[in-house]
Amino acid sequence: MLDILLLRKDLDTAIARLETRKKPQAFLNVEAFQALESERKTLQTRTEELQAQRNQLSK
Helix, strand or coil: CCCHHHHHHCHHHHHHHHHCCCCCCCCCCHHHHHHHHHHHHHHHHHHHHHHHHHHHHCC
8 A cells, every 4th residue: 555645755665665666557657636725725815714714714
């Protein structure tokens, strides 16, 4: 199983380690992962902004 934190923190190392396996499998679509991770970060930032706005309005 792949560690999501390792993929987020050091994707290049994770890819290099996967490629050293005896029978590497193409189960990690790097471009798709990077696109989804970017979208996740954007959504997380927007969520935090909305929560801060909600907190400000509730005062």
